[in-house]
Amino acid sequence: MRAQSSATTPPSVAVPAARARPATESPQASPRGILQAALGVTAFSLTFPATAWGLEGFGPWSLVAVRSVLAAIIAGTCLLTLRVPLPARRHWAGLSVVAAGVVLGFPMLTTLALETSTTAHAAVVVGLLPVTTALFSALRVGSRPSRAFWAAALAGSAVVIAFTVTQSGGALTSADAYLFGALLVCAAGYTEGGRLARVMPGWHVIGWALVLCLPLTVPAATVALAYEPVQLTAHSVTGLLWVAVGSQFLGLVVWYRGMAAIGIPKASQLQLAQPLLTLVWSVLLLSEQLTPAAPLAAAAVLACIAVAQRARA
Numbered sequence: 001m002r003a004q005s006s007a008t009t010p011p012s013v014a015v016p017a018a019r020a021r022p023a024t025e026s027p028q029a030s031p032r033g034i035l036q037a038a039l040g041v042t043a044f045s046l047t048f049p050a051t052a053w054g055l056e057g058f059g060p061w062s063l064v065a066v067r068s069v070l071a072a073i074i075a076g077t078c079l080l081t082l083r084v085p086l087p088a089r090r091h092w093a094g095l096s097v098v099a100a101g102v103v104l105g106f107p108m109l110t111t112l113a114l115e116t117s118t119t120a121h122a123a124v125v126v127g128l129l130p131v132t133t134a135l136f137s138a139l140r141v142g143s144r145p146s147r148a149f150w151a152a153a154l155a156g157s158a159v160v161i162a163f164t165v166t167q168s169g170g171a172l173t174s175a176d177a178y179l180f181g182a183l184l185v186c187a188a189g190y191t192e193g194g195r196l197a198r199v200m201p202g203w204h205v206i207g208w209a210l211v212l213c214l215p216l217t218v219p220a221a222t223v224a225l226a227y228e229p230v231q232l233t234a235h236s237v238t239g240l241l242w243v244a245v246g247s248q249f250l251g252l253v254v255w256y257r258g259m260a261a262i263g264i265p266k267a268s269q270l271q272l273a274q275p276l277l278t279l280v281w282s283v284l285l286l287s288e289q290l291t292p293a294a295p296l297a298a299a300a301v302l303a304c305i306a307v308a309q310r311a312r313a
Contacts, residue, residue, distance in 0.1 A: 030261050032261060033257075033258050033261025034258070034261075035258075036254045036255070036257045036258035036261060037254070037255060037258025037261075038258070039251075039254045039255075039258070040251050040252070040254045040255025040258055041255070041273060041274050041277070042277065043246045043247055043250065043251030043254070043255075044247060044251055044255075044274055045273075045274045045275075045277035045278045045281060046242060046246065046247070046278075046281055047242075047243055047247040047278075048110070048114065048119040048122055048123060048126075048278055048281075048282070049119050049239075049278070049281045049282055049285045049286055050238070050239040050242035050243045050246070050247065051063070051107075051110065051111055051114050051119075051239060051243055052114055052119055052239070052286055053235040053236060053238060053239030053242075053285070053286075054067075054235075054236055054239030054240045054243060055111070055114060055115065055236075055239070056231070056233060056235050056236045056239070057230060057231040057232055057233050057235070057236025057237070057239075057240075058228065058230055058231075058236055058240065059224060059227075059228025059229070059230075060108070060111045060112050060115060060228075061108075061220065061224040061228060062221065062224040062225050062228045062230065063111055063239075063240060063243075064104075064107045064108045064111050065217050065220040065221035065224050065225075066221045066224075066225070066240060066244070067107065067240060067243045067244040067248060068103055068104070068107070068210065068213055068217040068221075068244075068248070069214070069217045069218055069221050070240075070241075070244035070245065071103075071210050071244045071245065071248035071249045072210035072211050072213060072214050072217065074244075074245060074249050075203075075206065075207035075208075075210045075211060075249055076207070076210070076211045076214075078203075078207060079204070079207050079208070079211065084204060084207075087200065087204070087208055091196060091199070091200070092212075094192045094193075094195060094196045095196065095205065095208050095209050095212055096212065097188060097189060097192040098189045098192050098193045098196070098205060098206070098209040099189075099209040099210070099212045099213045100185065100188075100189065101185040101186050101187075101188045101189020101190070101192070102186060102189035102190065102193065102206070102209065103189075103206075103209050103210055103212075103213045103248075104213060104216070104217075105181075105182065105185035105186065105189070106182045106185055106186035106189065107243070107248075109178045109179070109181050109182035109185065110122065110126070110178065110179065110182045112175075112178045113174075113175040113176075113178035113179045113182070114175075115175075116173065116174070116175045117173075117175035117176075117179070118282065118288050119278060119281070119282040119286060119288065120278070120279050120282045120288055120290050120291075120294045121164075121167060121175075121294065122175075122179055123275045123278035123279055123282070123294075123298065124160060124163055124164075124275060124294055124297045124298050124301065125160055125163075125164060125176065125179040125180070125183070126179060126182065126183060126275070127156075127160070127274070127275035127298060127301040127302070127305070128156055128157060128160050128183060128301060128305075129183055129186060129187065129190075130305050131152075131153045131156055131157070131304070131305055132183045132184070132186075132187040133186075133187040133190045133191055133194075134149070134153070135153065135187070136187040136188055136190075136191040137191045137194065140191050140192070140195065148307065152304045152305070152307035153304070155304045156300075156301050156304030156305060159297055159300045159301055159304065160297070160301060162297075163293060163294075163297040164176045164179075166293060167291070167293065193205050193206070193209075202252070202255075203252060203253045206248075206249065206252045207249075210248070210249070273302075275298045275301060275302060276295070276298050276299070276302065279294060279295055279298055
């Protein structure tokens, strides 16, 4: 069975500018903020199973294109209703990176991977996304993480590589190539999105990135739907709606609000549960049979990320 898609899940990137706090200020972990951040993580953890459901009735290209169009319609409606002004010209290049990585690249590559990979396998590999994003951030903004951070990042990477090679019979598959490619493009998108979210609310970043893709996604959806067979079932429609509304837009809204309320470090700790949650959903919703290696690898990656983020802080 196939497994996954995404939006993804965003790592701990940035707090909407309107609510940003000084780095020295420690926001109170309000129950409402914790709930909002937890809802965001839950939404992202369901992305892969929802993608697998969507692939039961849609082709991969149709699923990604239609998903992006639906999310862009919702985001555009919100932007218009609230009369949000257009971003400054200097921000459009960054928004293009977000669009290419988060709106187009990650969903497309993970969807292609899920045609042949299980959601459990994909969840373990993509569990490296927070660390990968941190690496891109270090290159982009010139930060210098500690040696402990790099050691934990390398250890997590080694766990994932060993897991994928073992599960693939000693060699990487095309699905693994798609997943590792998805890690890179999404990390670049999240890094640029984190930078932009310092000067505009986070939901504006993803909203304008979605709208920016409409000239590409509308024709792509039209062509894909004409060439790929569509079978509307309860699973396929539910999966499509979830990745479009829940993962691609609403999940990001509550995630950014949660980060604004409780701070990035606390929100990041909640996000560590995402790969393990995806494993749970893969069993409950897709009836996947987990190999002993999947939860063990996910737990090991979680531990490495926890050490990396603590070292980074």
